[in-house]
Amino acid sequence: MNQRLVLVSRPTGMPSPDNFRLETAPVPDPADGQIVVRVLYLSVDPYMRGRIKDVASYAAPTQIGELMTGGGVGRVVASRNPRFDVGDIVVGETGWQTHCLSEGKGFRKVDPALAPISTSLGVLGMPGLTAYFGLLDLGKPKAGETVVVSGAAGAVGSLVGQIAKLQGCHVVGIAGSADKVRWVTDELGFDAAFNYKTVDPKDYRSTFALLCPQGIDVYFDNVGGPITDAVFPLINLRARVVICGQIHHYNDEKAAHGPRHLFHLVIKRARVEGFLVFDYVERYKEGLTQMAAWLREGKIKYREQFYEGIENTPRAFIGMLGGENTGKMLVKVGD
Amino acid sequence: MNQRLVLVSRPTGMPSPDNFRLETAPVPDPADGQIVVRVLYLSVDPYMRGRIKDVASYAAPTQIGELMTGGGVGRVVASRNPRFDVGDIVVGETGWQTHCLSEGKGFRKVDPALAPISTSLGVLGMPGLTAYFGLLDLGKPKAGETVVVSGAAGAVGSLVGQIAKLQGCHVVGIAGSADKVRWVTDELGFDAAFNYKTVDPKDYRSTFALLCPQGIDVYFDNVGGPITDAVFPLINLRARVVICGQIHHYNDEKAAHGPRHLFHLVIKRARVEGFLVFDYVERYKEGLTQMAAWLREGKIKYREQFYEGIENTPRAFIGMLGGENTGKMLVKVGD
Numbered sequence: 001m002n003q004r005l006v007l008v009s010r011p012t013g014m015p016s017p018d019n020f021r022l023e024t025a026p027v028p029d030p031a032d033g034q035i036v037v038r039v040l041y042l043s044v045d046p047y048m049r050g051r052i053k054d055v056a057s058y059a060a061p062t063q064i065g066e067l068m069t070g071g072g073v074g075r076v077v078a079s080r081n082p083r084f085d086v087g088d089i090v091v092g093e094t095g096w097q098t099h100c101l102s103e104g105k106g107f108r109k110v111d112p113a114l115a116p117i118s119t120s121l122g123v124l125g126m127p128g129l130t131a132y133f134g135l136l137d138l139g140k141p142k143a144g145e146t147v148v149v150s151g152a153a154g155a156v157g158s159l160v161g162q163i164a165k166l167q168g169c170h171v172v173g174i175a176g177s178a179d180k181v182r183w184v185t186d187e188l189g190f191d192a193a194f195n196y197k198t199v200d201p202k203d204y205r206s207t208f209a210l211l212c213p214q215g216i217d218v219y220f221d222n223v224g225g226p227i228t229d230a231v232f233p234l235i236n237l238r239a240r241v242v243i244c245g246q247i248h249h250y251n252d253e254k255a256a257h258g259p260r261h262l263f264h265l266v267i268k269r270a271r272v273e274g275f276l277v278f279d280y281v282e283r284y285k286e287g288l289t290q291m292a293a294w295l296r297e298g299k300i301k302y303r304e305q306f307y308e309g310i311e312n313t314p315r316a317f318i319g320m321l322g323g324e325n326t327g328k329m330l331v332k333v334g335d
Numbered sequence: 336m337n338q339r340l341v342l343v344s345r346p347t348g349m350p351s352p353d354n355f356r357l358e359t360a361p362v363p364d365p366a367d368g369q370i371v372v373r374v375l376y377l378s379v380d381p382y383m384r385g386r387i388k389d390v391a392s393y394a395a396p397t398q399i400g401e402l403m404t405g406g407g408v409g410r411v412v413a414s415r416n417p418r419f420d421v422g423d424i425v426v427g428e429t430g431w432q433t434h435c436l437s438e439g440k441g442f443r444k445v446d447p448a449l450a451p452i453s454t455s456l457g458v459l460g461m462p463g464l465t466a467y468f469g470l471l472d473l474g475k476p477k478a479g480e481t482v483v484v485s486g487a488a489g490a491v492g493s494l495v496g497q498i499a500k501l502q503g504c505h506v507v508g509i510a511g512s513a514d515k516v517r518w519v520t521d522e523l524g525f526d527a528a529f530n531y532k533t534v535d536p537k538d539y540r541s542t543f544a545l546l547c548p549q550g551i552d553v554y555f556d557n558v559g560g561p562i563t564d565a566v567f568p569l570i571n572l573r574a575r576v577v578i579c580g581q582i583h584h585y586n587d588e589k590a591a592h593g594p595r596h597l598f599h600l601v602i603k604r605a606r607v608e609g610f611l612v613f614d615y616v617e618r619y620k621e622g623l624t625q626m627a628a629w630l631r632e633g634k635i636k637y638r639e640q641f642y643e644g645i646e647n648t649p650r651a652f653i654g655m656l657g658g659e660n661t662g663k664m665l666v667k668v669g670d
Contacts (some may be wrong), residue, residue, distance in 0.1 A: 058602045224597055246598045259590045262579045266608030267393045272607045274600030281443055 001029045003310045004097035005068045010319075011053055013251045014321065017295075017314040020068060027099045030080045037090055037100040037107075039074040042310070042331040043121040043325055044317040045155070046222070049250040058276060067312075068096040073110060073120045075335065084109075089121040096313050098333055114292060118266060121154055122328035123302040124291055130244060130277040131159035132287040134168075137280075138242045138273050139218040143168030146212045146232060151222030152193055155182035155328040159291075160191045160220045161298050169218070172211045174227050176323040181242075188301055196227055204230035214241075220309040223246040225258070239270040250321065264319065303327030337362045337555060338645045339432035340403045345389055348586045354387065355403060355431075359521070362434045364413045371427055372442075373407035377666040378644070379652040380490070403431040403648075408445060408455045409669065419444075426455040431648050433668055443619075447629060451639075455664035457490055458637040459626055465579060465612040466494035467622040468640075470538065470613075471502075473608050474553040478503030480588045481547045483566060486557030487528055488515035489643040489665040490663040491579060494626075496525045497635050507546045509562050511658040515607040518661055523636055531562055539565035550574075559583045560593070566594040574605040579624040585656065598607045638662030 001024050006023045032037050046292065050057045062069050072094030076084050081104045084090065092107030094100035101251045110120040122128065134156075141147050147164040151157040154172025161184060164171045166200040173184045173193035184190040199207055206229055208216070215236040223229050225248030249256050265272065280287065292301040305325045307316035310333045318327040340355045365371050385392045386404045397404050407429030411419045416439045419425065429435035436584030445455040457463060469491075486492040487508025496519060498507045503662050506526035508519045519525040527546040534542055537655040543551070543565055550571040556563050570576070584591050600607065615622065623663030629635040640660045642651035645668045655664040 029590070046488075068348070114482070122378060146405075176377060178421055221597070225593065229596070243597045243600050245601070249595065255594045257592050258561065258595050260557070260581075260584065260593050262578045262607070262609070263584065264577050266580070266611060269609050271595070271609075272600060274597070274604050276604055279604060300439060312609065 001025065002097055002099035005310065007052055007062050007066060007311055009064065009069050010052055011251075012253060014319055015049070015314070017050065019319070020314045022311050028101045030078050033103055034078050034103055035076050035081050035084045035090075035104055035107075036078040037072075037074040037092075037094060037102065038077045038334055039072040039094050039098050039100055040334045041073050041118045041121055042094070042096060042313055042329065042334070043071040043126070044313065044320045044329050045071070045126070046245050046247045046250060046321065048317060049247075049321060052151055058278075065297055070094065070096050070313075071121055072100065072333075073117050074100070087118075089117050093123060096310070099311055102194060106332070109186045113297060115295060118330055119295075121157060121293060121330060122304060123300065124288055126277055127155035127328060128159055129280065129284055129287045129289045130156045130275075131163055132285065132291055133277060134242050134244050134275045135160050135163050135218070135220055138143075138275055139164075139208065139220055139240050141167045141169045141218045142171075142237060145217035146170045146172065146214050146236075147218040147220065148172045148174070148208065148212065148216050149220040150174045150227050151245065152184050152190065153326050154178075155325075157222050158184060158188060158302070158327055159219070162188050162282075162334065164218070166294065166299060167187050170212070170214065171299055172208070172285040172322070174223070180326050183303070201226040203229075205233060208234055220244060222247060229259050229261070234311065235264060235268050235270050237268050239268055241270065242275045243272060247321070251327065256257045305329050307331045309333065336360065337432055337434035339430065340401055340645065341405050342387055342397050342401055344399065344414045345387055346586075347433075347588060350384070350387065350649070350653055352653070354606075355649045361646075363436045365413050365436060367391075367415050368440055368495060369415040369436055370411050370416050370419045370425075370437055370442075372407075372409040372427075372429060372437065373669055374407040374429050374433050374435055375414045375667070375669045376408050376453045376456055377429070377431060377648055377668055378406040378461070379655045379664050379666065380406070380654065381582045381585060382579050383652060393613075397420070405429065405431050405648075406456055406461060407668075408437065408452050409435070412453065424452050426460060431645070433645055439629065443562060446592070450613050450630060453665055454630075454637065455640055456665060457639060458635065459623055459632060461612055462490035462663060463494055463626045464611075464615065464619055464622045465491045465625055466498055466617065469579050469610045470495050470498050470553070470555055470578050470610060471611055472500075474555055474575050476504045476553045478500045479505075479550050480552035481505045481507065481571075481575050482553040482555065483507045483509070483543065483551050484555040485524065485562050485579070486510045486582065487519050488661050489557060490514075490660075492555070492557050493523060493637065493662055497523050499553070502526050502631065503633060505547070505549065508645060509542070509558070515661050518638070521592045534670065536561040538570060543569055553577070555579060557582060559631070560591070566595050567599045570599060570603050572603050572605075574603055576605065576607040578607060584654070608650055640664050641667045644668065
């Protein structure tokens with residue numbers, strides 16, 4: 001039987017498990033051109049909060065009663081598609097379910113010899129590609145420059161900081177616990193980091209100033225809000241600000257207000273650019289090849305954190321939105 | 336005798352004439368390498384509001400007791416510099432005074448046969464170059480795209496819209512009076528414009544939506560504030576926002592707050608970039624050549640508005656900050 005999570009109501013503020021319902025249905029048989037994937041791991045990511053709003057964003061929202069949007073990795077258990085054989089490990093948009101029927105569009109094969117297959121949802125998947133293209137293509141860090149990353153212990157931020165170190169940058173992270181700060185500095189090699197929960201937001205700016213004595217050349221923003229507000233006054237001439245996410249605001253019920261930043265951009269002739277990894281599909285191979293090489297050479301580390309069981313996917317999602325995870329948050333839904 | 340305006344106090348909010356004092360001193364004799372320029376026209380520009388704050392911006396502020404910063408055009412009346420002859424018309428940083436002693440750094444000669452010399456402070460000067468490089472280099476408008484410009488009847492905005500029309504764009508302006516709206520639409524060829532003073536700020540967005548049925552591809556911002564807030568939700572995929580000025584905020588005594596715009600940039604993979612014309616010094620000749628050609632061919636129109644007498648420069652400046660001018664605001668200080 002296929003177990004699937006459907007959206008039953010739209011959350012106000014932080015989602016709750018009640019916004020989703022677990023349904024059971026027979027595993028379908030593939031028609032010509034289709035495959036059935038037994039999902040083994042599901043990904044929970046910040047962007048999904050946008051998909052359960054009743055607002056069109058860069059993608060259409062999930063409708064009430066529909067299968068919840070999400071990426072997963074699993075094993076092909078039936079195939080009438082010549083691109084895939086039974087037994088192949090594939091990653092793609094499976095939705096939050098145990099068995100996915102697909103024409104294979106957007107699915108790619110994963111080599112289980114390369115790394116644990118769960119990494120195809122993290123360091124060797126969408127978050128890794130986000131870090132790689134967002135930082136290198138838009139941030140364009142140069143050796144000796146200072147790179148600041150918010151959400152530094154998250155799936156994307158932890159990789160952004162490490163890639164920036166590989167470019168010879170001074171890297172400063174912001175994260176939400178002492179453990180996360182220790183992880184990014186002691187294990188991942190960030191030059192400095194601070195726990196935003198134990199610093200008064202009024203002091204974020206002076207804290208950044210202390211940790212970034214040469215100012216800030218690149219800011220990779222996963223978060224928004226008061227952390228981002230503190231960065232803008234410290235940007236250097238020709239700074240690049242990459243907006244990858246704004247998780248601080250995803251549960252906002254109305255448009256948030258904050259200090260205006262635009263004149264800083266004039267003073268510093270700086271650039272702010274929004275980023276979506278899906279625009280880089282044609283270069284995924286390049287990004288994955290480089291990330292895999294860095295991983296193999298021990299130049300990049302990652303951490304994964306798991307919930308178990310399809311029924312706990314909403315809890316994993318809510319936990320991730322609340323900053324429970326260090327590294328990538330995943331749900332193990334099969335063996 | 337040289338008449339000069341010095342800064343005697345820093346304004347709170349809108350400047351007043353009392354912030355400046357007219358002083359008289361003998362016209363100095365040039366030392367070796369120096370020239371004396373009899374200033375004929377002075378420019379008043381929004382950026383000067385930043386120079387009389389006690390805050391370092393992209394340039395150091397004018398200090399209390401110092402000659403007020405500003406550009407002017409005039410006649411060389413004494414020269415011990417081989418680059419300049421007596422009788423040359425030159426434009427440069429003269430400051431707010433009738434006679435300027437200079438080593439000639441940053442001064443360039445103006446051909447009075449080409450156009451009235453006052454245009455060297457407008458369409459064939461800094462504002463013209465600002466429009467040219469800001470729009471074309473950062474805005475990169477393509478034929479058929481929609482370009483919105485705030486401060487549309489100002490020295491820069493009026494040129495931005497016309498250059499955008501020359502690129503084949505749909506051009507929409509925002510200005511502060513019915514006369515200004517008429518000027519930019521009837522005489523300058525903008526496709527549409529509206530008077531922001533007679534529209535409720537809550538309706539700016541729907542007004543833009545009506546006037547920009549294809550969305551907004553390029554926004555050239557001279558203003559900031561609620562006008563800019565209304566633009567962000569309407570930007571198109573890969574939109575370019577050029578921040579040239581934020582005159583709405585120049586009299587603010589503390590950092591203004593407003594709606595947060597950064598997530599729009601992700602949704603639309605859009606870019607916001609700050610712009611200063613002074614970064615383009617090495618390409619001024621290119622810009623001036625093109626602007627002069629368009630002017631000669633009748634493809635670009637301009638308007639100038641004058642105060643008379645050095646003593647009225649603060650009034651011209653204050654008037655310009657309040658939106659009194661249509662086109663370029665100048666002060667005639669000599670014949």
